[in-house]
Amino acid sequence: SAVISQKPSRDICQRGTSLTIQCQVDSQVTMMFWYRQQPGQSLTLIATANQGSEATYESGFVIDKFPISRPNLTFSTLTVSNMSPEDSSIYLCSVQQGRQETQYFGPGTRLLVL
């Protein structure tokens, strides 16, 4: 299994600002994903982070709000831009070595926007 770390683990931010979340994996992986878990709800996929190209966003999520980078096979960042209190959530990255294989999740970043 992959060991995944996320930074920061939590943050409190003011509305209108932006926060970049980092996801680091201890081995090269084929696929990386970003999910959001709003308070009291389950996980929703934001986007697939593609190495060397633009991320693939799910319906309801746009690049201007959630820009994503993936410069190599072990690292990705998610930025939450122009934050509002509605962005208060847990943001999790996950990795998968190949299609139909186990997805492993990072510990999450807990974001509170005031």
Added chain:
Amino acid sequence: KQEVTQIPAALSVPEGENLVLNCSFTDSAIYNLQWFRQDPGKGLTSLLLIQSSQREQTSGRLNASLDKSSGRSTLYIAASQPGDSATYLCAFETSGSRLTFGEGTQLTVNP
């Protein structure tokens, strides 16, 4: 669009009891099913993965089954322990490795 339902939403049992968590889905075109546990304030821990061609997987006290024809999966936990207390999530992988999650079952095992 895939919809995933987990029943019950919450469950409280005494230690030692065997229990079953249920997960149902609407679209049978799935690649696999994963069961996760989430502890309060923590990320997700993968418990079991069942490929669409399989019917069940076992790991220790956990057994997960998959019935695509009826659109159902169950997670069976034998001899429950207080350390099993967590939220259990099922998720289905569809095209593009997308996982669609259920709302979860919050399990409490009382000593």
